[in-house]
Amino acid sequence: MESDIRFFRRRATEELAAASRAVTPSARERRMILAGIFLEKLKALDPGASAELAAVGQASAFKWTSGSPAERS
Numbered sequence: 001m002e003s004d005i006r007f008f009r010r011r012a013t014e015e016l017a018a019a020s021r022a023v024t025p026s027a028r029e030r031r032m033i034l035a036g037i038f039l040e041k042l043k044a045l046d047p048g049a050s051a052e053l054a055a056v057g058q059a060s061a062f063k064w065t066s067g068s069p070a071e072r073s
Contacts, residue, residue: 005046012038 002010012035019031
């Protein structure tokens with residue numbers, strides 16, 4: 001059976017990858033929300049493991065937008 005840490009890391013990675021492939025902004029946003037949920041759960045279990053994945057997510061997740069996330073709201 002897969003450990004919780006491994007599950008949350010895998011799911012966050014999958015959601016970040018799906019967000020980068022999303023066709024519409026709304027689909028991308030939904031995937032980013034899910035990735036954030038999994039990252040928070042991972043952070044609660046293993047703070048060191050989630051920091052590395054979160055850095056990757058922040059670096060790649062917002063390349064598609066021309067402005068900051070606050071500007072889109």
